[in-house]
Amino acid sequence: MARHTTWNHSRYFLKSAIWSTLFSCLVLFCHAQALAQTSPSKDTLEVHTTPPTPTYEPTAYPMDNVGEFNVGPIIPTLAGGPHLFGDWHGMQPWLLKHGIFLNFSLNEEFMGNITGGRTRANVLAGQVAGELDIDWQRLAGIDGMWTHMLVINGHGRSFSYTLGDSITNPEQIYGARGNVVAHLVELYMDKAFLNKRIILSLGYIPTGSFFAYDYTACFFMNVSVCSNFAPGKYNPGGRDWPSGNLGGVLRFRPTEQTYIMGGVFAVSPHSYNGGISGWAWAQSGLGKISSQFEIGWMPEFGKDKLRGNYKIGYWYDNSRYPNLYQDINGNSFQATGLPRRYEAGMSVAWLMFNQMLVRNGPGLMNGLMIEGGAAYAQGNEVAMRDREWVGFVDSGTPWSRPNDSAGILFQHVDMSHTLQQQQESSRALGLPYLSNQWGPVYGVQRWENMYEAFYSFNLAPATNLQADFQFLQHPGATTTFKDIAILGGQFTTNF
Template sequence: MALSFGRLAHKAFAQSETSQTLATPQSYKSRAFAMEGVGSFSVGPLVPSLYGNPHLFGDWGGIQPWLTKRGIYFNVAINEEYMANVTGGRTRDNVLAGQVAMGLDIDWQQLAGFKGFWTHLLVINGHGRNFSSTLGDSVSNPEEIYGARGNVVAHLVSMYADKAFLNDRIILSLGDIPTGSFFAYDYIACSFMNVSVCSNFAPGKYVPGGRDWPSGNLGGVLRIRPTETTYLMGGVFAVSPHSYNGGISGWALAQSGLGKASSQIELGWMPSFGRNKLRGNYKIGAWYDNSSYPNLYEDIHGNSFQETGLSRRYEAGVTTAWFMFDQMLVRNGPGVADGLVVLGGVGYSQGNVVAMRDHEWIGLVETGTPWHRNSDQVGVMFQHMDMSRTVALQQKSSLALGVPFLSNQWGQVWGVQNWENVYEAFYSIHLMRGTTLQADFQYLQHPGATTTFKDAAVIGGQFTTNF
């Protein structure tokens, strides 16, 4: 999968000189807290967005203030990425990939007096080619941009509406929604280029019942905020059996095979500690997909289906669960993201039908740096991914029979999969208003979760700007 609109939002968000930058008009204030995931919910999405953030071309000659005064928030963002492996991997290669993202969010209370009602539309253009396949590592996906939509002129990411009740204590969202834009979401992780935790974790986002950006599922989310620092979310989504929900461009919403459902739930706590308001986000959740999926190894009698040639055993339902957190440790400035933040988590999916069983990660991100580059950002992260015992049995069976390895949710397989570690470090430079340039380094231990290829050292760079 590829995700970067959240990354662009976070980077632009981090560039705001003070929290007051996003505090006016009032709608910006609620959005700012929603983007950080603390404080209070906004009527809009519980995800980062670009409105209220600095724009490269300022206020567009007065057009932006005219639009926002009427509740219309239109933004265009560009993300261009370069990545290459300097050693290890399947082949030596370097690639360019990028996207243009266009978002339209409308506050219908400002526009037409319809209280507590918003609509959201996000469309992207994608271009470039896949670095992961040439590297021989579809598991960790070190590049962020190229993925589920490939080269496409206009791909629909999301199209949904929000209705708020009881002074925003309850919010109902309905439409075409990437489930990972609400559940198990961590926008800070999108500071890193490796997409395995941006902004939703693997393995959950690679399974049909929980697909993340840029692939949406038809459904709805109900968010309840019992207190200022807690929330409860529940969602129900139609499960699509297609690799590309809505087709390659995402606009075919009524595809065949939408008879099953995925039910999601998440509980969150968003405290602030001490006089410096050290903000935190803690969340635990799970989802259950009541579809039937083929066992990765067993036939109807529990033996290798490749060896016996019998039909595969189908398992009723699949479960995914997660715990995630981020916590500011040190505050460096007045902005809501200015400080040293630790983030981490653990994710699990049912290993007899999902090729990756569990995923753990821990990292540090520094924004509002104390070395007089207040809009720069630096970070380090470690990830560990375990593939399932069942998929390893399947691959050992393929090896014994002398037949090609079968692809799984992570794409092509080059050997018996076991585990993979990823070490990543980046530095992001604020070039000018709404614009950043990032340098990134990753070391992949057991690329593709196999020992087929040597460990890979990968360098990358990313240019992002919000018009």
């Protein structure tokens, strides 16, 4: 009992510390803009660059020859950046001159648990991505217009399933790829107006490429915060990468350092948006919509131009979803056998930040950065109620390897109280636990902590090998399995 009480105090302290940090950042967002010593670029809203380890979800804005940022965004990135095979014997410069950004990327991951979990296992999973982005100003003289297309091929199996933990997914590359030769992630258009102060994007878009997005989070292999947050990205109204969503986004930049962004997306009632391949856009049941909204501030502090990103957002899905526990009379639907109660609408909110603390080099991400956030979902419909996280990343390292990077991350998850009522009802009735948005369930789900540390070695241009350690406390948010220690590695290259 004493140990349980001690943990409750520690857990309260950790959550209080994270929320205090986030509240402080919100106060900074509202009151400290005058402190920024900036020399803003001419980019559209948030400027993203690729981490030294190339990943496949971040957004980036390519730079043209005079240093002016174009409309973007580009996914996965490295557009105009280094390639393992150089400039393709002169082909890349010719393509860039004509506004054609063509990239191919490879990601291979290996993970194994050295202790704990449902089973002891090791898993190899990977992905090949092909990206085509076209600047129509350069190609055909159409001012402020881009198109974007990303197709991937994935292989492997789920490491999380072998662990008995789908809540905090340790692997970055697996899932929702459909086991098809070419899975469509995105196909959409950008059009800029009023000197790039307003940008309209229309087409098949992963919502998390715009909303609740943190370009530093994909340094880490654990996919729960890469590149946008859970719980939002696993719900129908906010399904993210590698799932696209039919819809549009309107972005407005009132100042060089701020943006306001809104989006409307069709909600698919099926497990896969666009079908298992992503190409089947004419799905049945697309009558409901998800509306997303976000505001952000992107200051640069001091003479070293310490870049920060602060954002707060909300989305609402007007679909109807079943209550996780109640029947039409408010009792356990498992006990009574009556139809489940349906709720009108689903809400998710988030607060996120990253801030460079110390600069180690000239690049946008060359320095020691802190990142964190909190996300909340409607617990009577969503199995995960809230998530908080905080981490540090150091890239452009000061120890004679400027292209290496290192980081540590802590995450905490609370599951829904309504979900716990359902699971306690299942246990009392001798029924199997019901799966939810996060997969199979092995006990009453309450909370889970995840700790991660990594070091990424730069081997060659745009090529990295990352060593990764993760520790999962209460895997699957239950006490059914022992805590899990995981060793993993990731090889990435842009060729």
